[in-house]
Amino acid sequence: MTENLHLWILPLLPLAGAAINGLLGNRFSRNLVATVALTFSGTAFAWALWVASRFTSLETLPHVETVATWLRSGDFHVDYAFSLDQLSLVMLLVVTGVGFLIHIYSVGYMWEEGGFYRFFSYLNLFMFFMLTLVLASNYLFLFVGWEGVGLASYLLIGFYFTRDSAASAGKKAFIVNRIGDFGFLIALFLIIQHFGSMDFGKVFDLVKPLPAETSGAGFLTAIALLLMVGACGKSAQIPLYVWLPDAMEGPTPVSALIHAATMVTAGVYMVARSHVIFEHAPSAMMVVAIIGTLTAFFAATIGIAQTDIKKVLAYSTVSQLGYMFLACGVGAFSAGIFHLMTHAFFKGLLFLAAGSVIHAVGGEQDMRKMGGLWKKIPWTWITMLIATCAIAGIPGLSGFFSKDEILWRAYQASWAYWLAGVFTAFMTSFYMFRLMFLTFAGDHRGAAGASHGHEEHAGHGTHLGRDESSREEAPASHGHGHGHGGIHESPWVMLGPLVVLALLSIAGGWIGANRFERFLAPATGTVGASSEQSAPTTEPASLPQVPAEEHGNEHLMTGISVAAALLGLGLAYLLYSAKPGLPDRIADALHALYTAVANKYWVDEMYATLFVKPLIGISTLVFWRGVDQTIIDGTLNGGAAGARELSDEVRHMESGNLRSYAGWIAIGAACVVAYMVWVGTK
Amino acid sequence: MVPLSYYLVLSAILFACGVTGFLIKRNIISIFMSIELMLNGVNLSFVAFAAQWHNLSGQVFVFFVMVVAAAEAAVGLAIIIAVFRTRETLNIDQVNLLKL
Numbered sequence: 001m002t003e004n005l006h007l008w009i010l011p012l013l014p015l016a017g018a019a020i021n022g023l024l025g026n027r028f029s030r031n032l033v034a035t036v037a038l039t040f041s042g043t044a045f046a047w048a049l050w051v052a053s054r055f056t057s058l059e060t061l062p063h064v065e066t067v068a069t070w071l072r073s074g075d076f077h078v079d080y081a082f083s084l085d086q087l088s089l090v091m092l093l094v095v096t097g098v099g100f101l102i103h104i105y106s107v108g109y110m111w112e113e114g115g116f117y118r119f120f121s122y123l124n125l126f127m128f129f130m131l132t133l134v135l136a137s138n139y140l141f142l143f144v145g146w147e148g149v150g151l152a153s154y155l156l157i158g159f160y161f162t163r164d165s166a167a168s169a170g171k172k173a174f175i176v177n178r179i180g181d182f183g184f185l186i187a188l189f190l191i192i193q194h195f196g197s198m199d200f201g202k203v204f205d206l207v208k209p210l211p212a213e214t215s216g217a218g219f220l221t222a223i224a225l226l227l228m229v230g231a232c233g234k235s236a237q238i239p240l241y242v243w244l245p246d247a248m249e250g251p252t253p254v255s256a257l258i259h260a261a262t263m264v265t266a267g268v269y270m271v272a273r274s275h276v277i278f279e280h281a282p283s284a285m286m287v288v289a290i291i292g293t294l295t296a297f298f299a300a301t302i303g304i305a306q307t308d309i310k311k312v313l314a315y316s317t318v319s320q321l322g323y324m325f326l327a328c329g330v331g332a333f334s335a336g337i338f339h340l341m342t343h344a345f346f347k348g349l350l351f352l353a354a355g356s357v358i359h360a361v362g363g364e365q366d367m368r369k370m371g372g373l374w375k376k377i378p379w380t381w382i383t384m385l386i387a388t389c390a391i392a393g394i395p396g397l398s399g400f401f402s403k404d405e406i407l408w409r410a411y412q413a414s415w416a417y418w419l420a421g422v423f424t425a426f427m428t429s430f431y432m433f434r435l436m437f438l439t440f441a442g443d444h445r446g447a448a449g450a451s452h453g454h455e456e457h458a459g460h461g462t463h464l465g466r467d468e469s470s471r472e473e474a475p476a477s478h479g480h481g482h483g484h485g486g487i488h489e490s491p492w493v494m495l496g497p498l499v500v501l502a503l504l505s506i507a508g509g510w511i512g513a514n515r516f517e518r519f520l521a522p523a524t525g526t527v528g529a530s531s532e533q534s535a536p537t538t539e540p541a542s543l544p545q546v547p548a549e550e551h552g553n554e555h556l557m558t559g560i561s562v563a564a565a566l567l568g569l570g571l572a573y574l575l576y577s578a579k580p581g582l583p584d585r586i587a588d589a590l591h592a593l594y595t596a597v598a599n600k601y602w603v604d605e606m607y608a609t610l611f612v613k614p615l616i617g618i619s620t621l622v623f624w625r626g627v628d629q630t631i632i633d634g635t636l637n638g639g640a641a642g643a644r645e646l647s648d649e650v651r652h653m654e655s656g657n658l659r660s661y662a663g664w665i666a667i668g669a670a671c672v673v674a675y676m677v678w679v680g681t682k
Numbered sequence: 683m684v685p686l687s688y689y690l691v692l693s694a695i696l697f698a699c700g701v702t703g704f705l706i707k708r709n710i711i712s713i714f715m716s717i718e719l720m721l722n723g724v725n726l727s728f729v730a731f732a733a734q735w736h737n738l739s740g741q742v743f744v745f746f747v748m749v750v751a752a753a754e755a756a757v758g759l760a761i762i763i764a765v766f767r768t769r770e771t772l773n774i775d776q777v778n779l780l781k782l
Binding site: 658 | 701704708777
């Protein structure tokens, strides 16, 4: 009898927090709202830590705890079941840990915003669904969490719902995700059809004995590709990445938690979770790798030309997610998850630090109007520098280890992946240091001492009307910078999480990719370079022995990727610090290319022309005007109008005139007589 | 022996006269008389058939009709008097309170 870890409590804790804040929060003071939110998310984190401490004592993995049967139909049944293995443990700690830190940060960041309780209610709701997603023991339960985080994402992107752009960004995210979810659902149907179960364990046990679909694509390839469609939607991969940059309309802590650290990695998690299916479908794996590579590459190029600090980070997120899919595509699932974890640390940190910068300069997001901030907000600067070095792959920081591992595994699969990956690493380093130089170095280019209006949220305080009244409640630690304008460092409730995440960004990589891989091996399989092992059934798990010469190669690869990172740094320094006029001249020289990149390759416009406009046109003409207005409304209104017309005619029979009644009777009698005569003489 | 058809034709003529009178007359008394004419037209055909088939049922039926008609005449005339007292007219077109 294995120990009962009461995994069901983990998602329920934030759900309780969401319910309390959501239902009663408008009557609470801000302190109480923050206390409730932090208590429940903090307890969830503590519980996750306890679960982690008990993890080694578990006898069977995955450790499944079934709470109740959800639905049953003949032999097919789906349970409310939670499972814990190495993969979900890593996700669990990342979600609760980073989530808790971002909750703390949000208390400071959101303090002066309207809808404080609403924000924390949504944030806790997100935690609930995300924990459901990572702990689910079957595909359908996972799908509940999957849709739920989409809902929370929609609610939080549209948090400033009085702003039109935020509302439409929320809708865009939701609708683009629907496209992905459509693929996911079909995949689930195929799984039910072929395996008769949704349970991870059962499905994978049934898949394992099957031969890999090396020649020709069968249903496993179909399932894998459809799952990938779902993952593309959730994790913002080509061609469904367009929602993520727009999602930056949400408050910055949301961008950090949902659109960088946790939710967008759900696709990677799901692919890694389904690795058994993917390993049996090499062509699907190749698609995953190619999509990942392309996304990493294109998003990075777009990131170079963005001027909004959050948009740069958004494209950077898309690009890093591409890396994770590249890793999954070449069979290095654990490397992908490793990068997922380190990325959660440093990208969460980057967003929080960017939020701190935005907070400091009074809501300005345009990097061209920043500059010289490092003296004014040193803590933000230091922590953001660490995160930037981590994402750029400077040796010794977490991003270096995970990215290097991915590139090495990609190289084993194909040099093309590796080349694109290294070039992307160079661009990553370039645009991140460009961001750093533009924001922190040089002289301040914005209006000095701009009024602290949180321009980003202008016109927002009106709809709840609580802002003014609750401003007196602001704690002393936070009140210092407000009311007199000027650039100021954020309060410690915001800086604390930055520092913790910075430490994690440094330390996270030292776990070591190999140790991490050995830890994850039971959950993600230990496939080496996938090209050599296209038939995973042949060899049970054992870490591939890397020959000595390949070790030499690995060092060479590492050297090249470090050089790429440093080159990016140097180029950014040259262009944005040493010779500030140069970028404009380069942009002029490469006018066409620059315009294309700055306009994000017109992908949004292309989608608008290809899909959105025809869809709206067809919907308007056929479904709205045609089906709805003409057929449905027409039938209904026509029936009603017909009845009224008929009644109007018949009404005149009831004239009240006795002789007309008598006439009707006579006519009726004549008809009856005529009929009887006709029948009688026939 | 007068053939049956003669009685029936006379009966039909009487009935048609009653219907026509009922429809075109405005005076309630005239309408009332038209109803009596129709009833008696029908009575005539009953009696004619009874004589033809040597069956007394038709003649018995006629007595019933006459009894009912007498009762009806009593009630009807009472109603006519009541109507005339309240409305001071016997024109059927002006007795139209049920009109919507």
